[in-house]
Amino acid sequence: MRTxxxxxxxxxxxxxxxxxxxxxxxxxxxxSFTCLLGPSGCGKTTLxxxxxxxxxxxxxxxxxxxxxxxHLPPEKRQTAMVFQSYALWPHMSVGENLGYPxxxxxxxxxxxxxxxxxxxxRLELSGFEKRAVTQLSGGQRQxxxxxxxxxxxxxxxxxxxxxxxxxxxxxxxxxxxLRRLQKSLGITTIMVTHDQEEALQMADQIVLMRxxxxxxxASPQRLYQHPADLDTARFLxxxxxxxxxxxxPANARGATQxxxxxxxxxxxxxxxxxxxxxxxxxxxxxxxxxxxxxxxxVNGDTLYATSDSxxxxxxxxxLQVPASALIPFGPDNRHLPPLDRHEDIA
Amino acid sequence: xxxxTLLTQIGLGLMLxxxxxxxxxPLLNLAMWAFAEQWFYPNRFPTDWGFAFWERxxxxxxxxxxxxxxxxxVALLAVLLSMALAIPAGxxxxxxxxxxxxxxxxxxxxxxxxxNLPIFVNIAAIFYQWGLNGTLLGVVLVHSLPGLVYAVxxxxxxxxxxxxxxxxxxxxxxxxxxxxxKDITLPQALPGLLAASIFVFLDSIDEFTGTFFVGAPEIxxxxxxxxxxxxxxxxxxxxxxxxxxxxxxxxxxLIIERFLKxxxxxxxxx
Numbered sequence: 001m002r003t004x005x006x007x008x009x010x011x012x013x014x015x016x017x018x019x020x021x022x023x024x025x026x027x028x029x030x031x032s033f034t035c036l037l038g039p040s041g042c043g044k045t046t047l048x049x050x051x052x053x054x055x056x057x058x059x060x061x062x063x064x065x066x067x068x069x070x071h072l073p074p075e076k077r078q079t080a081m082v083f084q085s086y087a088l089w090p091h092m093s094v095g096e097n098l099g100y101p102x103x104x105x106x107x108x109x110x111x112x113x114x115x116x117x118x119x120x121x122r123l124e125l126s127g128f129e130k131r132a133v134t135q136l137s138g139g140q141r142q143x144x145x146x147x148x149x150x151x152x153x154x155x156x157x158x159x160x161x162x163x164x165x166x167x168x169x170x171x172x173x174x175x176x177x178l179r180r181l182q183k184s185l186g187i188t189t190i191m192v193t194h195d196q197e198e199a200l201q202m203a204d205q206i207v208l209m210r211x212x213x214x215x216x217x218a219s220p221q222r223l224y225q226h227p228a229d230l231d232t233a234r235f236l237x238x239x240x241x242x243x244x245x246x247x248x249p250a251n252a253r254g255a256t257q258x259x260x261x262x263x264x265x266x267x268x269x270x271x272x273x274x275x276x277x278x279x280x281x282x283x284x285x286x287x288x289x290x291x292x293x294x295x296x297x298v299n300g301d302t303l304y305a306t307s308d309s310x311x312x313x314x315x316x317x318x319l320q321v322p323a324s325a326l327i328p329f330g331p332d333n334r335h336l337p338p339l340d341r342h343e344d345i346a
Numbered sequence: 347x348x349x350x351t352l353l354t355q356i357g358l359g360l361m362l363x364x365x366x367x368x369x370x371x372p373l374l375n376l377a378m379w380a381f382a383e384q385w386f387y388p389n390r391f392p393t394d395w396g397f398a399f400w401e402r403x404x405x406x407x408x409x410x411x412x413x414x415x416x417x418x419x420v421a422l423l424a425v426l427l428s429m430a431l432a433i434p435a436g437x438x439x440x441x442x443x444x445x446x447x448x449x450x451x452x453x454x455x456x457x458x459x460x461x462n463l464p465i466f467v468n469i470a471a472i473f474y475q476w477g478l479n480g481t482l483l484g485v486v487l488v489h490s491l492p493g494l495v496y497a498v499x500x501x502x503x504x505x506x507x508x509x510x511x512x513x514x515x516x517x518x519x520x521x522x523x524x525x526x527x528k529d530i531t532l533p534q535a536l537p538g539l540l541a542a543s544i545f546v547f548l549d550s551i552d553e554f555t556g557t558f559f560v561g562a563p564e565i566x567x568x569x570x571x572x573x574x575x576x577x578x579x580x581x582x583x584x585x586x587x588x589x590x591x592x593x594x595x596x597x598x599x600l601i602i603e604r605f606l607k608x609x610x611x612x613x614x615x616x
Contacts, residue, residue: 052518053518054514054518074518075517075519075521078520080519081515081518083511083514083515085509085511087512088515089512090512090534091534100519101519104519105520148519149519
């Protein structure tokens with residue numbers, strides 16, 4: 001089946017008199033990998049379930065390619081979903097789990113067996129056909145669930161936190177594996193996750209959601225460097241916010257606040273002049289493996305910075321952030337477009 | 347220390363002995379009656395043993411065979427009817443967010459809450475008007491009444507334990523609602539549904555009151571046969587009937603016990 005583009009237009013969902021999703025507009029390119037990212041309760045899973053057909057819309061339209069699937073029941077949508085719990089059928093073997101979607105489509109037994117064997121081979125699970133799904137490890141279950149979804153050759157793949165039930169090491173290796181598989185199949189994929197690292201590593205496009213609304217749609221690089229507002233920035237690990245002062249590097253017109261990440265802030269380093277400087281007293285110094293994390297008390301606020309060497313508590317220190325690492329925000333807490341120096345002069 | 351341990355053990359032994367006597371005493375007495383040919387007061391044990399009464403009970407004219415047949419047929423039909431109603435009802439109660447769910451569940455308990463004698467008398471009166479008295483159907487209906495209570499409650503609990511995402515996965519991959527119910531939900535719920543069937547079956551096997559009011563004298567089941575024999579002072583026949591009554595119960599439990607084993611269960615529904 002050809003992979004398809006997905007278009008959401010004004011998708012709105014109310015559950016028990018409560019608005020869960022508010023007028024979602026989104027375009028997903030065919031063959032791309034999109035992550036729905038946000039804190040729990042932001043509506044990202046509801047949005048995924050709405051695309052799969054498990055949550056009815058109160059308003060709006062969902063299109064797969066040119067066809068509207070808004071009013072189709074789940075079984076007619078051809079959207080293959082991998083559930084967070086994997087939802088493998090425990091009364092069926094691995095082979096039967098994989099073969100069931102084909103059985104539903106009336107694929108003859110011999111062809112079914114062939115395709116199941118092919119899928120198992122692709123998932124590096126050859127020989128597992130007769131195994132009970134309850135005997136598999138978490139990572140194996142995850143792969144079977146993925147294989148079961150892909151065996152119908154769907155135009156759209158939906159992943160609901162597919163890696164969240166796995167331990168950290170397997171999760172990291174599966175991220176790459178999943179992404180490679182997706183690229184080789186060229187299948188349009190939407191993945192829900194609350195893990196920003198996962199989204200940044202895997203996605204072509206990240207849809208950042210909060211309180212039932214889309215806050216920002218951007219590439220991982222763009223989102224990481226230019227979060228749309230302060231809350232988004234905090235969610236993406238921008239843990240320091242300072243008010244602007246006169247002598248700060250002016251990299252955006254009208255910026256009232258700067259955000260920066262701890263690893264971009266250095267203590268007692270010799271940077272060039274075009275940097276943000278703050279003096280303060282060291283209130284804490286913690287070894288992190290790569291270096292030391294210094295807590296600096298500046299005018300009653302605590303700022304975090306990194307240092308190669310430990311610094312005595314109570315000592316005065318200077319924190320410096322290179323201008324390129326500063327994220328400017330306006331008085332409304334929204335990101336301001338960063339100005340190129342040349343544009344500034346012109 | 348040692349003395350107290352000994353005392354505890356003696357106490358435990360005594361307790362077990364008393365419990366065993368309470369449980370097995372009447373059964374032992376029953377077993378003796380079944381094989382007693384002569385047993386008059388004040389003898390503690392039968393004076394003459396034999397199978398003479400067995401032969402009497404199983405004489406074609408005595409009606410034991412017909413009663414046994416009736417008992418089993420009625421029990422099987424009551425299971426079928428109860429489960430046919432309880433499966434959709436239990437599924438709806440477990441899955442749909444029905445506003446009055448708890449009220450409905452309590453309503454199902456209502457027939458059990460009342461003393462059942464007046465209920466059966468009234469059912470008999472209604473069935474008489476409908477011409478259901480003395481028919482197999484009438485008896486099956488009366489047996490399904492208490493059966494439904496067990497069946498609906500157990501079925502609801504069972505369906506509630508079936509992970510919803512298993513059904514959703516089937517729907518997502520192309521199964522219609524009915525197909526997903528048949529292929530996914532039903533096999534998952536099978537152990538609970540079988541348990542519900544056992545309850546209905548065993549309840550029907552020794553149901554007496556309803557059968558007495560609705561079925562008698564046209565439809566005789568084993569409990570009715572036993573009642574008649576006991577009332578007539580024929581303890582041998584009553585005891586033999588009781589032992590026969592054990593056959594379908596034990597048989598059914600053996601079958602179910604086999605089915606309830608996990609490895610067998612996992613093969614059902616393939």
